[in-house]
Amino acid sequence: xxxxxxxxxxxxxxxxxxxxxxxxxxxxxxxxxxxxxxxxxxxxxxxxxxxxxxxxxxxxxxxxxxxxxxxxxxxxxxxxxxxxxxxxxxxxxxxxxxxxxxxxxxxxxxxxxxxxxxxxxxxxxxxxxxxxxxxxxxxxxxxxxxxxxxxxxxxxxxxxxxxxxxxxxxxxxxxxxxxxxxxxxxxxxxxxxxxxxxxxxxxxxxxxxxxxxxxxxxxxxxxxxxxxxxxxxxxxxxxxxxxxxxxxxxxxxxxxxxxxxxxxxxxxxxxxxxxxxxxxxxxxxxxxxxxxxxxxxxxxxxxxxxxxxxxxxxxxxxxxxxxxxxxxxxxxxxxxxxxxxxxxxxxxxxxxxxxxxxxxxxxxxxxxxxxxxxxxxxxxxxxxxxxxxxxxxxxxxxxxxxxxxxxxxxxxxxxxxxxxxxxxxxxxxxxxxxxxxxxxxxxxxxxxxxxxxxxxxxxxxxxxxxxxxxxxxxxxxxxxxxxxxxxxxxxxxxxxxxxxxxxxxxxxxxxxxxxxxxxxxxxxxxxxxxxxxxxxxxxxxxxxxxxxxxxxxxxxxxxxxxxxxxxxxxxxxxxxxxxxxxxxxxxxxxxxxxxxxxxxxxxxxxxxxxxxxxxxxxxxxxxxxxxxxxxxxxxxxxxxxxxxxxxxxxxxxxxxx
Ligand SMILES: Cc1ncc(C[n+]2csc(CCOP(=O)(O)OP(=O)(O)O)c2C)c(N)n1
Numbered sequence: 033x034x035x036x037x038x039x040x041x042x043x044x045x046x047x048x049x050x051x052x053x054x055x056x057x058x059x060x061x062x063x064x065x066x067x068x069x070x071x072x073x074x075x076x077x078x079x080x081x082x083x084x085x086x087x088x089x090x091x092x093x094x095x096x097x098x099x100x101x102x103x104x105x106x107x108x109x110x111x112x113x114x115x116x117x118x119x120x121x122x123x124x125x126x127x128x129x130x131x132x133x134x135x136x137x138x139x140x141x142x143x144x145x146x147x148x149x150x151x152x153x154x155x156x157x158x159x160x161x162x163x164x165x166x167x168x169x170x171x172x173x174x175x176x177x178x179x180x181x182x183x184x185x186x187x188x189x190x191x192x193x194x195x196x197x198x199x200x201x202x203x204x205x206x207x208x209x210x211x212x213x214x215x216x217x218x219x220x221x222x223x224x225x226x227x228x229x230x231x232x233x234x235x236x237x238x239x240x241x242x243x244x245x246x247x248x249x250x251x252x253x254x255x256x257x258x259x260x261x262x263x264x265x266x267x268x269x270x271x272x273x274x275x276x277x278x279x280x281x282x283x284x285x286x287x288x289x290x291x292x293x294x295x296x297x298x299x300x301x302x303x304x305x306x307x308x309x310x311x312x313x314x315x316x317x318x319x320x321x322x323x324x325x326x327x328x329x330x331x332x333x334x335x336x337x338x339x340x341x342x343x344x345x346x347x348x349x350x351x352x353x354x355x356x357x358x359x360x361x362x363x364x365x366x367x368x369x370x371x372x373x374x375x376x377x378x379x380x381x382x383x384x385x386x387x388x389x390x391x392x393x394x395x396x397x398x399x400x401x402x403x404x405x406x407x408x409x410x411x412x413x414x415x416x417x418x419x420x421x422x423x424x425x426x427x428x429x430x431x432x433x434x435x436x437x438x439x440x441x442x443x444x445x446x447x448x449x450x451x452x453x454x455x456x457x458x459x460x461x462x463x464x465x466x467x468x469x470x471x472x473x474x475x476x477x478x479x480x481x482x483x484x485x486x487x488x489x490x491x492x493x494x495x496x497x498x499x500x501x502x503x504x505x506x507x508x509x510x511x512x513x514x515x516x517x518x519x520x521x522x523x524x525x526x527x528x529x530x531x532x533x534x535x536x537x538x539x540x541x542x543x544x545x546x547x548x549x550x551x552x553x554x555x556x557x558x559x560x561x562x563x564x565x566x567x568x569x570x571x572x573x574x575x576x577x578x579x580x581x582x583x584x585x586x587x588x589x590x591x592x593x594x595x596x597x598x599x600x601x602x603x604x605x606x607x608x609x610x611x612x613x614x615x616x617x618x619x620x621x622x623x624x625x626x627x628x629x630x631x632x633x634x635x636x637x638x639x640x641x642x643x644x645x646x647x648x649x650x651x652x653x654x655x656x657x658x659x660x661x662x663x664x665x666x667x668x669x670x671x672x673x674x675x676x677x678x679x680x681x682x683x684x685x686x687x688x689x
Pocket of ligand 1: 151180212213279
């Protein structure tokens with residue numbers, strides 16, 4: 033292997049050696065512990081250390097770095113105390129996730145390291161968000177993100193590269209091409225000569241670097257990030273390297289030809305560099321012994337400390353209280369000035385006022401800038417707030433949701449507009465796995481609101497009519513809001529934006545231009561988790577949300593029925609108290625939802641009522657919902673699909689029970 037010292041000082045050359053040595057020695061220890069059954073799983077980075085160590089050394093300590101499962105060298109180079117790493121792997125309290133997530137699945141703001149989730153791909157979009165935050169803060173920082181060549185096949189990576197290129201984001205995309213993704217050889221993973229070639233297609237600069245040569249990694253990356261800080265842009269690097277051990281220790285390397293292991297074994301980044309430093313007279317036997325002793329002592333001392341720590345203790349209350357970040361809700365009361373406006377105007381108005389309240393709040397979405405969004409909710413926003421804060425995005429829901437999370441990591445709030453709620457399916461993974469689980473996993477909040485124009489009755493067919501709130505109410509860590517009236521929509525949107533947790537904000541398209549109300553003109557908030565009792569009666573309780581509330585009100589207008597009508601307004605948190613009070617009062621409950629029946633909100637609310645109010649009930653709780661089919665396009669078919677047409681019959685049956 034050829035090494036070129038460039039202008040590096042002896043101190044730097046030796047530091048790089050010591051930084052390479054440390055993860056190697058930790059790993060060797062871990063492999064022993066694994067054989068002794070003292071740790072459960074290990075993803076080896078042996079043979080690849082020069083990449084993590086070189087890149088981390090080239091970055092400043094406060095520049096974010098997003099490693100993967102083979103990048104122990106990132107953590108050690110950032111000098112995380114080893115007992116914290118060891119206790120993390122043992123699931124103990126001094127680790128980074130309170131025993132809630134394993135191995136390298138954690139982040140730490142203290143060390144500016146944002147760890148992976150198992151799904152690999154979302155790391156790229158997060159890096160985009162962090163880099164966007166850096167650009168907006170004008171702090172001249174870059175951010176580096178890692179993946180293996182296997183991870184490059186995921187759609188998330190392509191979306192994120194594209195966004196980074198379109199937005200000129202200073203992200204260093206580091207691909208460690210180590211020959212295998214689990215057992216799949218690179219030849220079955222992609223079909224271009226070099227992965228670096230792909231960057232061309234995104235209009236992005238790329239380089240190929242020998243990932244086993246620490247000096248090449250360090251010097252080239254250092255000069256690249258220096259220039260990226262001055263001229264912000266994404267850079268894609270393919271590091272050629274090899275995975276010398278199994279995917280994880282238990283899976284072995286039987287499928288890897290011995291010649292490959294031999295060839296790459298001869299290129300070992302540590303041994304070769306060691307020889308080089310010795311040949312240069314820089315590394316003496318004496319220094320080497322000192323380094324090894326020092327590191328071995330550090331490992332053993334920290335291991336002892338980690339083993340001495342007791343297993344983690346927690347309680348149900350403690351676990352439940354860590355799913356959401358505490359939110360100090362501040363009531364802002366509406367002024368007396370009101371204006372009769374439509375549902376859509378209330379949302380637009382509320383969003384605008386929140387942009388004024390929060391100087392750094394960003395909105396991202398497709399066609400939202402000059403065009404004003406397909407529903408025109410952000411019409412005129414570009415002139416008011418500028419292109420930096422009102423951002424058109426390419427069509428890539430997954431990367432944008434992940435980027436919103438990255439912004440949040442970098443301290444910036446954002447609202448993401450789904451063009452239609454239906455399209456959230458292509459951003460599903462980062463919502464339910466990144467945003468939802470983040471606070472519980474490592475106490476990092478995801479300050480993101482996702483606006484969801486949803487719902488049927490608009491003859492738009494199966495892909496522009498869904499009301500898919502139940503996809504999200506199922507997932508702990510998300511809040512879900514679903515207003516039915518303009519006043520609620522405006523106040524709840526303000527609260528959703530103030531709340532530091534991820535919120536899905538459902539807006540029924542059918543209400544946009546049909547419902548008007550006298551809405552306070554100034555900024556105000558409404559608390560989440562409080563249902564609204566729209567009508568009071570004695571014979572029956574009708575619980576609903578969104579468009580279905582209006583079906584209920586319309587039906588009752590023409591009937592002489594004494595009913596409590598409860599509009600839930602928010603589904604997570606859910607106002608169970610209001611539900612139980614009303615159910616106990618009337619003894620008969622009907623729950624109406626626009627979504628198809630099975631697995632919807634109505635089912636859970638019905639169960640809750642049966643469990644909590646059984647003695648008070650005069651009839652089984654009735655769920656009324658749409659058909660168990662996709663939503664048809666043609667108007668009469670859609671009418672037949674929607675629950676509205678069955679409402680009256682079901683209500684009368686319940687009343688006569
Ligand atoms: C979305 C997703 N699919 C599959 C897996 C299972 N899996 C975990 S790591 C891995 C191989 C990754 O290969 P590569 O990106 O090349 O990284 P390497 O392990 O070689 O460092 C696979 C298939 C996963 N974690 N996430």
